[in-house]
Amino acid sequence: MNRYYCNDCHRYFSIDHRRKEKESLLNLHLKGTSIRTLATRIGKGLDRTYTRIIEELDTLPHNNDVTRDYCNRKRFGGEIVVDGKYISVRGYEKKIPFLYGIDYRTHDIPICLLATSESFEAWVQYFTKLRNVDYPLVTVTCDDHEAIRMAARYVFPNVLIQLCHVHFLENIRSDLRIRTYENYQSFFRDIEEHIFRVPFLGKERLEGRIRWRAPKHQNDSLKIATLQRIFEHAEELTAYVKAETWFRAKCPRTTNLIESMNKQIQGRLKTINGFKSFHSAERWLSAWILRRRMTPFTDCRGRFKKLNGTSSIENTRRGGVKLPDFFQLS
Numbered sequence: 001m002n003r004y005y006c007n008d009c010h011r012y013f014s015i016d017h018r019r020k021e022k023e024s025l026l027n028l029h030l031k032g033t034s035i036r037t038l039a040t041r042i043g044k045g046l047d048r049t050y051t052r053i054i055e056e057l058d059t060l061p062h063n064n065d066v067t068r069d070y071c072n073r074k075r076f077g078g079e080i081v082v083d084g085k086y087i088s089v090r091g092y093e094k095k096i097p098f099l100y101g102i103d104y105r106t107h108d109i110p111i112c113l114l115a116t117s118e119s120f121e122a123w124v125q126y127f128t129k130l131r132n133v134d135y136p137l138v139t140v141t142c143d144d145h146e147a148i149r150m151a152a153r154y155v156f157p158n159v160l161i162q163l164c165h166v167h168f169l170e171n172i173r174s175d176l177r178i179r180t181y182e183n184y185q186s187f188f189r190d191i192e193e194h195i196f197r198v199p200f201l202g203k204e205r206l207e208g209r210i211r212w213r214a215p216k217h218q219n220d221s222l223k224i225a226t227l228q229r230i231f232e233h234a235e236e237l238t239a240y241v242k243a244e245t246w247f248r249a250k251c252p253r254t255t256n257l258i259e260s261m262n263k264q265i266q267g268r269l270k271t272i273n274g275f276k277s278f279h280s281a282e283r284w285l286s287a288w289i290l291r292r293r294m295t296p297f298t299d300c301r302g303r304f305k306k307l308n309g310t311s312s313i314e315n316t317r318r319g320g321v322k323l324p325d326f327f328q329l330s
Contacts, residue, residue, distance in 0.1 A: 077105025123151030
């Protein structure tokens with residue numbers, strides 16, 4: 001017989017449903033199952049169901065503690081992509097940032113942190129936590145946010161900073177207003193093609209290309225200012241070359257990896273109308289990240305296709321250490 005009778009719900013369910021019953025309410029909630037659906041599932045009221053979820057959240061270890069207790073620093077790649085995802089929290093007039101980073105090689109998320117702003121102090125706290133779990137940081141890929149760069153170098157003096165080319169070009173595109181006016185469209189296409197799309201373009205070659213182009217634009221102050229801006233950031237725009245040649249590190253030139261994760265978080269938060277407190281927001285976000293770390297990949301492509309079928313934390317956990325399944329009922 002492929003069905004069984006549930007005494008709590010007074011209904012017949014399939015055997016597959018019985019297997020699913022082992023999943024905690026928290027896990028189903030983090031996946032996106034509504035409180036109302038979960039209440040029907042367990043035959044309880046909405047308030048009791050919500051209380052059960054909070055009880056499970058309270059017993060769950062913080063994502064950062066799991067990294068400290070179960071992960072092996074040598075299994076991380078050391079090339080991290082960082083960003084802040086802004087979250088609505090009651091008591092704050094504006095959204096506040098959830099700071100986190102993804103290890104490029106393993107796609108694992110060792111540290112996350114909710115902060116009141118993307119200040120230098122907040123990012124110092126983030127990178128300090130990263131150092132405290134002995135993360136072998138080599139490169140940081142980020143958008144053009146000075147606080148991130150300053151904090152990373154403050155905590156890890158020898159780190160290489162790679163600016164995201166997509167964000168950098170978007171800022172130039174905005175300054176030139178090429179979506180509104182045609183004046184600078186050809187100029188923008190030129191720097192995009194001959195500076196940002198040239199493979200293995202080192203700092204010296206980039207500076208040389210700018211010097212070669214500058215005389216053609218000396219009568220246009222905005223073009224000269226744009227080239228000067230690129231010149232001033234030449235080292236941070238080409239750090240990936242140094243990472244490859246000096247450390248054999250696979251440093252990404254964009255933050256696309258974490259932008260994709262931001263979209264996943266945003267998609268889940270659409271059904272949550274903000275958080276009631278700073279503590280509840282941090283607790284829930286840590287749980288969401290931890291669940292994501294324990295979920296096997298299914299759609300990785302290219303060089304990361306080999307990650308499919310495994311979870312990110314499986315790729316970084318210590319050998320011989322059994323990782324508890326925090327989202328299954330005992």
